Amino acid sequence: MLARGILCRLAADVPKTSTHDLSQLSRLLQRSIRTRNAISIPSISALSHAYKLVLAESRRSYATARATKPTGTVKRAVKKTAAKKPAPGKKTAPKKTKKRTTSKRAKPKKKTEPKKKVAKKLTPEEKERKALKKVKEYALREPPRGVATAWTVLVTEAMKGTGASVRTTIKDAAAKLKNFTPAEKEHYNHLANQKSAENEKAYKAWVLSHTPDQIRLANIARRRLKRTSSKTSMTGRRVNPPNTRLIKDDRQLSPPLTPYVRFALERRQSGDMKDISLGDSGKLTANEWKSLSASEKRKYEDAYAADRETYKHEYQRVYGHPIGTRIPF
Structure with missing residues (x-):
């Protein structure tokens, strides 16, 4: 039984040789019997098993190290495959195929209208100032108007070409007017009448340069300014803002009497x-x-x-x- 088992192992482990070489076969048989008997010893059996494991591991690591070095062709193939494959977790959208358009013309794109600016909300005070500014525009600015006097002509002359203060100039003009001779009074009265005529002529020309409806609206605006913008002075006298006196115009119509x-x-x-x-x-x-x-x-x-x-x-x-x-x- 022992010899038969040894022969079976030899048939599996020993490489194929010629059956005619009997001397070599007998030596192999004797060696196998001695090896079989030696393996039965525990220490030798363990040593043999460790040797086989080390030999097998060294062969495996050598083969793995050799296989991990890819060639240039393999690298390029791997890169192409990685580029074609989508990233994990992302779905690739299918490519849209262009539809063939018929002979109908494509509709023009609608132009996007610019966004309208939102008007800023005004406070009641700002609204009142804005309305008052518009009323002043309709009130119109009139040229100098009124009857000139000898005193106004004298002060106007004194104010020209003098470096003195206004207070000193007016004081000197008042002293000069007080000491006027009759001839000097007559001269300044004549100048005052001429100035009044010039002012009246300029005023009428200014009135006629506007339409009757503009003068009508100006008088309405002046009434409103006088009613809302008049102030009271420290003496208790009511002071009206400028350009609030009604404009005289013969073209204006008077409403019928009730x-x-x-x-x-x-x-x-x-x-x-x-x-x-x-x-x-x-x-x-x-x-x-x-x-x-x-x-x-x-x-x-x-x-x-x-x-x-x-x-x-x-x-x-x-x-x-x-x-x-x-x-x-």
């Missing part, structure tokens, strides 16, 4: 209210108007209606727009 105002003027011109104060005469006139009958009031109402129709036609002709048009400020 029935009551027409009746009150008629009573005032009759002489019955002579030496009666305005307040008391107003109370008497109001009581008389209330006591009138409907037929007595009709006379004044018909006169007002006729004047009203005439005023409408004249308003359209003079100002260029119908009555009741909205004021632009």
Whole structure:
């Protein structure tokens, strides 16, 4: 049994040799028997097993080290494959295929409108200042106006070409005017009349350089400025801002008199209210108007209606727009 087992191992382990070499076969057989007997010893068996493991490990590491060195062709192939493969966790979108367009023309792209700027919200004080500025624009600036006097002419002359202060100049002019001879007074009065005529001529030319409707709006604006911008001085006197005096223009139309105002003027011109104060005469006139009958009031109402129709036609002709048009400020 032992010999048969040894022969079976020899058939598996020993390389193929010629069966005719009997001497070599006998030596191999004897060596195998001695090796078999030696392996039965525990220390020798362990040593043999360790030797086989070391030999197998060295062969495996040598083969692995040799296989880890890729060639240039392999490197290029790996790079191409890595470039084609998508990154992990990302899905590649399928390529869009261009559709063949028919003979119809493509629709033009809509132009995007620019964003509108949002207007800043104004405070009540800012709104009031803005409105007041617009009212001042419609009020117009007029040239110097008024009647000149000998004193104004003298002060104007004294202010020219002097390096003295205003206070000193006015003081000297007042002393000079006080000591005027009659001839000097006559001379300065003549200069004052000429200056007044020049001012009046310049003022009329300025008024006529504007349309009647511009003058009408200017007077409305001046009334509003006088009502809202007037101040009180330290002495308690009311001070009006500049350019608030109403502009004189003969082209302006006067609205028709109401029935009551027409009746009150008629009573005032009759002489019955002579030496009666305005307040008391107003109370008497109001009581008389209330006591009138409907037929007595009709006379004044018909006169007002006729004047009203005439005023409408004249308003359209003079100002260029119908009555009741909205004021632009």
